[in-house]
Amino acid sequence: MTSLRDIVNKIDDHLYFGNYRSATDEQTLNKHSINRVLTLMSGGIPEYKRYPNIEYFTVEVNDDINEDLLTHLEITRQVIAEGHRKGQNVLVHCAAGISRSGAAVTAFIMHKYRKTFDEAIEMIVLRRPLAGPNRGFKVQLRLYEQLDYTLDANNPKLRQYLLDRFVVSNRFDSYYDRLKYIESLSTPQYGQQYLCRQCNQLVFHDIHVIQNSSIVDNNDTNNNTTKCSDLYIEPQIWMKKLICHQYYMLDSDSQSSPTCPLKCLHCQQTIGSYKQHFSTFECNCDLHRGLSCLQFKIDLQSLSK
Template identity: 25%
Template sequence: MALLDRVPGDLNLYIGGIFTLRRREALQQANITHVLSVLRIPLDQNLFSPFKHMVVEVDDVEDENLLEHFPATNKFIQDGLNGGGGVLVHCAMGKSRSATCLIAYLMQKHNITAAQALSHIRQARSICEPNDGFMKQLELYGQMQMPEQVEETPAYQRWVYQREVELSRACGQAPEAEKIRFEDEHTNGEASKFELRCRKCRRPLATSQYIIQHAASTNTNQSDSEKSAVSPPKNCAHYFVDPLTWMRPELEQGKLDGRLECPKCHTNVGKYAWQGMQCSCSEWVVPGISLSKGRIDEVRSRTSTEIRRPPRSIPPLSPSPAFSRQNL
């Protein structure tokens, strides 16, 4: 009789497809007590007796939000292991959705990267391959340091906002007013390196932590935190920024694009385009919310010490300490 696909290591953890549930003798020998189903199809409840069962109803598509379920699936897996039994995680084919949830668990359990966890799981089931959307969610999960409450994390909230913008863009519409995220309403009091002021009336319009860096303004010799608080290069005619509260009257009108006026002197200081905007350096930024360098002055902060917030763009994964099978 074929054995179940067991993840290498000391954990009594298994992965498979839906037909694995019909191998009752193998499940019994593995002492399976908990079954996590990650799929959206009608399930025969007789298959799950007498197991403790959890279902996450998601499709295997790149735009499905599986990230929001990681804290719950991690807890379910850990509860099963704490009870002394085995845990089976399955989807339809045992390839993408189930592998994604197992990777998230191993990342949190052992503080490893998504790539390391996937490589480890493939020792048990070589066909495991989360779709590209799920892999990006796992990478974001790692950058967020695998929090217990994903939905309260600013990085997750920005990611959800970006998804809403992309969906609206695909439909040729502006995002709904209540779904626009004005970043300065979520600030935690961090200091800035400089501020941008209207050249005509000197009214402050933005500070460095709300500037979005794009590819042309990336210096490979700088750290990620340094990239988040520097000016765009000289060949860029714009500062691309997050939506800010003073822009609310304009951005909530539901228009795809338009002009931005200084709220004090009503000078035209920039423009926006939810579908994206091409900078003078040829890079596209989506959504494009820009302040024109010709209408703005950059005023450096007088403080010598700066606390910077993370960059808007998602940085690549930093290398994690190597791990061996003995760690798992």
């Protein structure tokens, strides 16, 4: 007997929503004339369970509240949209057909119809009652709505998301990888250059300066905004080797967070500081209040423009 979980549900024109079992069942695929399968799970569908008349695409994500799905939503949208343009019926699935695929389908409907998260998920649940992104994915989908369904590297909210998702937990390699991908989707407006005063090496740009995105969005930097003299930046690609070396050399038994010098990679001039274990600096000014990613403090006196 076929369970509710194994049923494939039509969500929109050429768009179907199911689970792993339905995505590997030839009878089910033929019944719905599926020509393209989008899998959201680690490993994807193995070759021996694939059929020659179907195109397969895999986005490797786990069903975990801490998993990054947001930065994958553009590729999932493109896979579905391309299938539509070709007149293909697209089946989107994960393991159970609930959370990961539910989030991807929701994001597609949000983008296509300019719907809010609440409107899109309501539409989808009417067609597939099992649909239910986990709470971490729901937060990301609401952010996707705030980003106007676009992954634009110039948006400070998106850059803040990457910092919170990866850098706070010291997953620098993942951060660099996802930031590079996001920046490939748009044309970053880097702004003013900041150079090492001693050797003239590029250190960072305006776009890398960390500030409270709500204040930046509202242009609320008037006289009523409390500011400090400190400047914090996102991790730079030139820091990669230094960060890895320092991270593995840290004394894991140390309970303190002494400040370590951040040096120019080219001339070794001290240009700022960071804390041991990459713990965050605390600042209560309006530009930095509530931010958990103030890990790299810059000494402006050591720089030139």
